[in-house]
Amino acid sequence: QKEVEQNSGPLSVPEGAIASLNCTYSDRGSQSFFWYRQYSGKSPELIMFIYSNGDKEDGRFTAQLNKASQYVSLLIRDSQPSDSATYLCAVAPSFSGGYNKLIFGAGTRLAVHP
Amino acid sequence: DVKVTQSSRYLVKRTGEKVFLECVQDMDHENMFWYRQDPGLGLRLIYFSYDVKMKEKGDIPEGYSVSREKKERFSLILESASTNQTSMYLCASSLLTDSGNTIYFGEGSWLTVV
Numbered sequence: 001q002k003e004v005e006q007n008s009g010p011l012s013v014p015e016g017a018i019a020s021l022n023c024t025y026s027d028r029g030s031q032s033f034f035w036y037r038q039y040s041g042k043s044p045e046l047i048m049f050i051y052s053n054g055d056k057e058d059g060r061f062t063a064q065l066n067k068a069s070q071y072v073s074l075l076i077r078d079s080q081p082s083d084s085a086t087y088l089c090a091v092a093p094s095f096s097g098g099y100n101k102l103i104f105g106a107g108t109r110l111a112v113h114p
Numbered sequence: 115d116v117k118v119t120q121s122s123r124y125l126v127k128r129t130g131e132k133v134f135l136e137c138v139q140d141m142d143h144e145n146m147f148w149y150r151q152d153p154g155l156g157l158r159l160i161y162f163s164y165d166v167k168m169k170e171k172g173d174i175p176e177g178y179s180v181s182r183e184k185k186e187r188f189s190l191i192l193e194s195a196s197t198n199q200t201s202m203y204l205c206a207s208s209l210l211t212d213s214g215n216t217i218y219f220g221e222g223s224w225l226t227v228v
Contacts, residue, residue, distance in 0.1 A: 008154070034216070043204055043219040044157075088156070090217075101147075101172070102217055106156035 003027060004091050006105035015114050019076040021087050023105055026070070029094025033065055033072045034102065036088040044088055048074070079112045086110070117141070118220035120205050126226045133192040135223050137205030146188035147206040147217065148172075148180060157204065163188055195227045 003026045013019045021035075032051055036044035050056045050063040050072065062075040072091075076083055086109045090102040121136045139146065145164050149157040149172075159172030161180040169180050177199060181189045188207075192199055205220040 004156075043222045045219070046216055049216065101159060101162060104149075104157040106154060 003093070003103045004089055004105040006087075006089050006108045008106060009109040010111045011108055012111045012113060013079050015079060015081060015112055017079050017112075019079045019083065019110055019112070021074040021076075021089075021108050021110065022071060023073065023089030023091075024071045025089075025091045025103075027091065027093040027103075028067075028070060030067075030070075030091045031094065032092035033063070034090040034092075035061075035063060035072075035074045036090060036104075038086045038088055038107065040085075047087075076110075079110075081112050081114060084110055084112050118205055118207055118218050120203075120220040120223045122223050123221065124224045126228060127192075127195050129196060129227060131192075131195050131227075133195050133225065133227075135190040135192075135203055135205070135225070137188045137190070137220055138186050139188075139205075139207040139218075140186065141207065141218075142185065143207035143209055143218075144185070145208045145217075146182065147208075148178070148188070148190045149204045149206065150174070150201040151204060151222075152201050160190065160203075192225075195225075197227050199225065200227045201225060 034049045035047045038044040048063045050065045056063045060077045064073045086107040088107045089105040117140045147162040148160040163169045163182040179191045203223045206217045208217045
């Protein structure tokens with residue numbers, strides 16, 4: 001079983017719609033959760049991080065964390081073609097201490113069409 | 115802004131060659147990482163370092179070694195390159211902290227071994 005799982009996609013949404021990206025993780029003691037965006041041929045860039053159960057909003061992005069169910073999601077409101085990218089979920093497992101040995105999912109490819 | 119610089123963006127090497135990938139960060143971060151990224155497999159941790167001259171193996175250290183002689187510089191070494199090491203290599207850095215903290219990535223090094 002993979003430690004961090006994401007649907008590879010592609011997830012195709014029309015411009016202006018809400019894109020919902022999901023991620024599940026296996027280590028119940030995980031404390032920190034990150035979403036990165038990666039454009040083709042580029043390196044990952046941080047979008048959001050979340051530590052506590054519930055929602056965290058930043059502009060058009062909302063991260064949702066449910067530790068009991070071991071999933072974290074990213075919602076993108078008013079999706080734009082420029083949001084088309086691969087979204088990586090990353091988890092800091094409980095054994096990583098302060099060293100940020102993040103475990104990454106394989107990513108979900110999002111395609112926003114006009 | 116955090117700057118993580120990978121000096122070599124695109125390399126083509128022959129099987130059996132020794133390969134050095136260099137990475138420099140300018141934010142005085144304690145932690146530095148080397149990942150490789152392959153389609154469908156996501157990012158996999160090769161090695162990380164939490165201090166000068168300190169290193170720990172990640173998930174896939176075989177065939178690689180690292181060097182951290184100065185805090186800002188972390189080098190990945192392929193002692194004898196093989197074709198299965200053709201990949202995108204990402205360097206990253208972060209602060210050492212008790213709670214989760216952000217990992218910042220360099221722009222990546224595309225290595226082709228022929």
